[in-house]
Amino acid sequence: MSVFINDIGLISPQxxxxxxxxxxxxxxxxxxxxxxxxxxxxxFINPIAARRxxxxxxxxxxxxxxxxxxxxxxxxxxxxxGTGLGSVEDTEKILTEMNAGEQLMxxxxxxxxxxxxxxxxxxxxxxxxxxxxxxxxxxxxxxxALQDALMQFEEKVAANxxxxxIDEMTWNHLQITRRAGHWKTDPVNNLKLxxxxxxxxxxxxxxxxxxxxxxxxxxxxxTLRDVKTIYNREKATHVExxxxxxxxxxxxxxxxxxxxxxxxxxxxxxxxLYDQLGSGIFRQTQQVWYKHLxxxxxxxxxxxxxxxxxxxxxxxxxxxxxxxxxxxxxxxHILIYNQYQNINHSLFLxxx
Amino acid sequence: MSKRIYITGIGMISAIGNNVPEIxxxxxxxxxxxxxxxxxxxxxxxxxxxxxxxxxxxxLLNLAGxxxxxxxxxxxxxxxxxxxxxxxxxxxxxxxxxxxGLISATSVGGMDRTEHFYxxxxxxxxxxxxxxVINHDCGDSTERIAIELGINKLISTISTAxxxxxxxxxxxxxxxxxGKAERVIAGGTDSVTxxxxxxxNTLMILDKRGxxxxxxxxxxxxxxxxxxxxxxxxxxxxxxxxxxxLAELTGYGNANDAYHQTxxxxxxxxxxxxxxxxxxxxxxxxxxxxxINVHGTGTENNDLSEGIALExxxxxxxxxxxxxxxxxxxxxxxxxxxxVISILSIQNGMIFPNLQFSTPMKELNIRPVTEVLTGQNIxxxxxxxxGFGGNNxxxxxxxxxYSS
Numbered sequence: 001m002s003v004f005i006n007d008i009g010l011i012s013p014q015x016x017x018x019x020x021x022x023x024x025x026x027x028x029x030x031x032x033x034x035x036x037x038x039x040x041x042x043x044f045i046n047p048i049a050a051r052r053x054x055x056x057x058x059x060x061x062x063x064x065x066x067x068x069x070x071x072x073x074x075x076x077x078x079x080x081x082g083t084g085l086g087s088v089e090d091t092e093k094i095l096t097e098m099n100a101g102e103q104l105m106x107x108x109x110x111x112x113x114x115x116x117x118x119x120x121x122x123x124x125x126x127x128x129x130x131x132x133x134x135x136x137x138x139x140x141x142x143x144x145a146l147q148d149a150l151m152q153f154e155e156k157v158a159a160n161x162x163x164x165x166i167d168e169m170t171w172n173h174l175q176i177t178r179r180a181g182h183w184k185t186d187p188v189n190n191l192k193l194x195x196x197x198x199x200x201x202x203x204x205x206x207x208x209x210x211x212x213x214x215x216x217x218x219x220x221x222x223t224l225r226d227v228k229t230i231y232n233r234e235k236a237t238h239v240e241x242x243x244x245x246x247x248x249x250x251x252x253x254x255x256x257x258x259x260x261x262x263x264x265x266x267x268x269x270x271x272x273l274y275d276q277l278g279s280g281i282f283r284q285t286q287q288v289w290y291k292h293l294x295x296x297x298x299x300x301x302x303x304x305x306x307x308x309x310x311x312x313x314x315x316x317x318x319x320x321x322x323x324x325x326x327x328x329x330x331x332x333h334i335l336i337y338n339q340y341q342n343i344n345h346s347l348f349l350x351x352x
Numbered sequence: 353m354s355k356r357i358y359i360t361g362i363g364m365i366s367a368i369g370n371n372v373p374e375i376x377x378x379x380x381x382x383x384x385x386x387x388x389x390x391x392x393x394x395x396x397x398x399x400x401x402x403x404x405x406x407x408x409x410x411x412l413l414n415l416a417g418x419x420x421x422x423x424x425x426x427x428x429x430x431x432x433x434x435x436x437x438x439x440x441x442x443x444x445x446x447x448x449x450x451x452x453g454l455i456s457a458t459s460v461g462g463m464d465r466t467e468h469f470y471x472x473x474x475x476x477x478x479x480x481x482x483x484x485v486i487n488h489d490c491g492d493s494t495e496r497i498a499i500e501l502g503i504n505k506l507i508s509t510i511s512t513a514x515x516x517x518x519x520x521x522x523x524x525x526x527x528x529x530x531g532k533a534e535r536v537i538a539g540g541t542d543s544v545t546x547x548x549x550x551x552x553n554t555l556m557i558l559d560k561r562g563x564x565x566x567x568x569x570x571x572x573x574x575x576x577x578x579x580x581x582x583x584x585x586x587x588x589x590x591x592x593x594x595x596x597x598l599a600e601l602t603g604y605g606n607a608n609d610a611y612h613q614t615x616x617x618x619x620x621x622x623x624x625x626x627x628x629x630x631x632x633x634x635x636x637x638x639x640x641x642x643x644i645n646v647h648g649t650g651t652e653n654n655d656l657s658e659g660i661a662l663e664x665x666x667x668x669x670x671x672x673x674x675x676x677x678x679x680x681x682x683x684x685x686x687x688x689x690x691x692v693i694s695i696l697s698i699q700n701g702m703i704f705p706n707l708q709f710s711t712p713m714k715e716l717n718i719r720p721v722t723e724v725l726t727g728q729n730i731x732x733x734x735x736x737x738x739g740f741g742g743n744n745x746x747x748x749x750x751x752x753x754y755s756s
Contacts, residue, residue: 095470102395102550110551111613115511120741123608132608133519137509138491144508151526175477180486232504
């Protein structure tokens with residue numbers, strides 16, 4: 001049984017909200033972190049409801065609605081979301097109000113700070129009573145959501161599943177995690193991300209929803225074949241072994257890969273692992289990178305999956321994401337490999 | 353691929369005991385864990401009750417077998433205690449003999465430390481101890497518990513508000529059914545925090561007298577803390593190792609009420625669908641359910657919606673009770689806490705009462721069990737977990753038909 005990526009809604013720091021476009025121009029920023037380009041949310045959400053919603057909820061509902069538009073699916077059999085942090089903005093509001101005294105606090109931020117709010121709000125918007133869940137595990141959040149989605153197809157309880165990955169960054173959260181050494185200390189030019197060679201990644205945010213289906217349709221991008229996570233500090237050779245095992249479980253060999261999307265985030269402490277794979281197991285393969293376009297966040301692989309699916313659909317690797325230059329003329333199979341601080345590793349396989 | 357999912361181990365810590373035997377003793381003695389707030393300073397101390405694990409940070413650190421060289425959040429430590437007990441109870445020495453995963457739930461993660469950090473941070477962004485905030489996200493507790501248990505194959509974290517850990521059991525079972533795992537430790541952990549207390553207080557759904565589920569005069573829920581895990585194992589493990597399972601997970605259902613972010617629908621659509629799906633999967637008729645461990649938070653809204661759904665499905669409604677009158681509402685841990693209590697009911701032939709009940713709800717024709725019942729032959733228990741956002745899940749846990 002094949003699972004197809006039939007539609008995608010992506011809100012990111014690039015001009016991606018229109019599914020008809022595939023990176024015609026790349027946005028260049030010099031900033032402390034990358035923020036999404038907010039679409040006109042009023043076109044997607046009732047303005048009265050939208051007024052009380054925090055930005056993350058609006059990003060979620062809007063990207064979900066975009067993902068349901070073209071494939072003509074009104075009622076998915078499951079809605080599954082991955083979010084590493086949920087609504088940071090609402091959480092900060094509560095902490096700030098609480099610190100001012102535990103009285104007369106506003107209930108809305110508390111309601112929205114609950115991690116499952118995005119999946120629930122999508123369900124309420126669609127009046128969808130079907131399976132609904134939310135995964136909240138760092139850079140496994142979106143991966144687990146996809147694994148759950150794939151099992152819904154395997155169990156034959158779903159024909160269409162809406163699955164997404166969503167996270168936001170706020171100024172306060174950037175300050176805290178910067179102090180903890182997660183990010184570069186000064187503003188970054190996103191397109192020159194790999195020329196800094198300094199510790200710390202470059203932060204970003206985004207919302208990506210995918211409509212998966214068990215049948216191909218007019219808007220189909222690719223198939224989603226498998227997703228795997230590995231939790232361990234790994235040497236490059238171990239990652240190579242894991243890649244081979246993952247591919248062979250899917251009856252493929254590294255030589256059959258037409259491109260590999262790697263999670264380079266500019267952090268000199270951890271990017272070396274990608275370099276080692278790039279000069280090792282993937283030296284013949286078209287290498288692609290993406291975090292200079294969207295920044296690093298817990299569910300950034302949503303952007304990577306959007307990129308891979310579009311590469312297969314358009315049979316084109318845009319120059320802005322090429323890491324080396326084989327530039328294959330035929331694109332059939334793409335692997336995505338991402339790692340977060342060499343602890344949380346994930347692999348995705350998609351095919352045309 | 354395993355069709356049957358067995359539960360071979362359980363572990364739990366809550367306001368009524370630090371381990372399963374202590375918890376059973378409290379349940380049998382109708383001894384509630386709800387009392388005064390002692391763990392942190394708050395304006396609400398003395399006016400709102402809570403169900404705390406009566407252990408200081410140091411006592412909890414010791415109980416979790418930690419020497420204090422690393423800082424852990426309370427959520428993590430509670431989880432470690434319960435997860436270790438679950439593994440021990442399943443007779444597992446080495447997790448690596450089978451493909452083992454840990455799927456854990458939490459609703460607040462490391463918030464108990466984050467709220468300390470924020471106080472100083474808000475005054476000066478260069479202030480606040482970083483070690484208080486770096487464990488804030490939900491995945492942190494799961495990873496630290498996984499390291500403690502030696503699990504590195506498959507880990508993840510679920511947060512669907514008050515149904516979170518029921519969903520870890522569902523996801524864990526699906527992982528085993530699909531062959532992605534052979535054994536999953538599934539459950540959840542949540543500590544009480546000032547954040548949660550104030551958050552629920554803004555919704556005005558905390559009962560000043562402690563929760564009275566399914567009572568006409570109920571006025572809200574009572575927050576609790578704790579952690580519980582079950583060990584789910586494939587048929588193959590149970591057969592090959594000649595294990596005696598404690599119970600079998602025979603059905604589960606997940607549905608969404610899709611009505612309102614915090615209120616449940618008046619006709620109980622979500623609860624009705626979750627229970628119906630679980631019954632269908634288990635191939636059981638409603639009449640075969642011997643006991644229902646209801647979600648029963650004690651809020652006006654939940655109990656009415658759940659009660660209506662029960663009356664729509666069951667005729668008559670079987671024996672039922674809300675054990676949140678013992679443990680408080682442990683949020684992300686509640687589904688697993690109540691799964692463990694359901695297994696104790698099956699094992700001991702006992703039904704633990706819905707404490708603090710006096711007047712039946714006028715909209716319903718049902719009343720919960722109010723005294724400990726013994727000598728019951730409990731073959732199938734249905735356990736409900738419903739959350740904000742309409743995330744409703746139901747588990748059906750059965751007396752194992754397999755014996756080694």
